[in-house]
Amino acid sequence: MVSVRRGIAAVAVSGLLAGCAVQEADIKSYRALAPLGADTLALMDAKHTTKAAPVLIRAYKKEAELEVWKQAADGRFVLLKTYPMCRWSGQLGPKVREGDRQTPEGFYTVTQGSMNPNSAYYLSFGIGFPNAYDRAWGRTGNAIMVHGICSSAGCFSMTDPQIQEIYATVREALAAGQHAIQVQSFPFRMTAENLARHRLDPNMAFWRELKHGADHFEVTRREVPVGVCGKHYVFASPKPGDKLDATAACPPLEEDRSVEPQVVGRETRDLSDVAALVAQGTKPIQLVYQDGGQNPVFAGRFPDVSRPEALEAGPREVVMTGPPAAVAKRPGLR
Known part of the structure; x- marks a missing residue:
């Protein structure tokens, strides 16, 4: 910078x-x-990737972190850099309607048309909310961005130096021919501990659906094939002659037989770890934010941060009771 x-x-x-x-x-x-800095280019070289290679973005609200991944020479994505997030707003859970201040969760897409060089927030690019899944559920809102300036009303807010670098990284990949950049947005890192602690949260069925897509990426380190049918995310393709309709029942899906067993194995191990944590006494909680959060490294550093009073106390842990949240049956072959 x-x-x-x-x-x-x-x-x-x-x-x-x-x-x-x-x-x-x-x-x-x-x-x-502005060109990418020498340090960033050197890091790309060390990771066996280039500024022209495809990009993938992952974001985690609870941890307030945004990851930028780059495709390496072997076709798999490698983590380039993890950026602490300066601000996100709302609560854990999906964005539902315009004005709810919710930062979205799900699988989104950045295209050349998403780039906003004339942003009032230093620089910005849209993530494509609402997507087909959101529209199937009647969710509303627009102009959800990754942008500079430590202020959020539903966006992923970074510092100006961070967005300068992230914007340039995305710009170079798009200019080199990447048609669309996948953004994976999660409530938290999909660890067994987080899943155990949030097991009674009413959003858990949705989060397990997101986790299935997250596990696809963890297993393959390749861009996740994302579709929507029956108002569910699916990570498989329809058979020839069929097509996906976001609101209609899913047709028979063709899952990658070399990948799916590994994903199922990962899910099984994680569920076993969750069960062990529950048996050890891990309490089910719900995090209640006044209005979102920020990475601890930024605490008190930005006098112009949006709604600073909402950040002072941090989230409140509410211990939950009751039966486990319903787990949606995943459409597909199993």
Whole structure:
């Protein structure tokens, strides 16, 4: 970011020497076109990837972290960098309606048309909410972004230096021919501990559906094939001649026989670990936020953060009682 600031300063000095003020449009153009830093390019090289290689993004609300993954030479994705998130808003759980301040959860897509170099929030790009799943459930909202400035009303808010780097990473992949960048947004990291602690949360059926997609990525380290039918996410393809309809019953699906057993095995192990944690006395809880959260590294560092009073106490743990939340039967072959 230091190089970016020096570049902007140089533009400003040049403009003054020419007898005219630098226009805001010039600064925004520089932000959007600023090259990736040498450190980032060196990191890509160390990970056996390049700035032109495809990108994938994963976000975790409870941990307030956003990961940028890059496709390596062997076709599998490698973790390039984990960015602490400056702000997200709402509660754990999906976005349901316009104005609910919920940061979405699910599988989304960034395209060239999603990029916003003229953002009021330094730089930004949309994640494609609502997607087919959201529309099938009648969910409303728009302009859900990953952006700069530590303020959120449903978006993933990063610092300005972070969004500068993330934006450039996404821009380079799109410019090199990646048609769409997958964004995987989760309530938390899908660990056995998190699943055990949140086992009675009313969103658990939905979260287990997301976990199945997350497990596909963990097993293959390749972009997850995502579809929607019967108002469910599916991670398989319809048979030739069939097609997926987000609200209609799912047709017979063809799952990858080389991958699915590994995914099922991972799920089985995780459920066994959850059962062990429950047997050891792990209490079921629900986290209640005043309005979202931020990564602890940013606590108190941004005086202009949105709704700072909502962040002061952190989330409140409410111990839950009652029968386990219903687990939706996953459409498909099993």
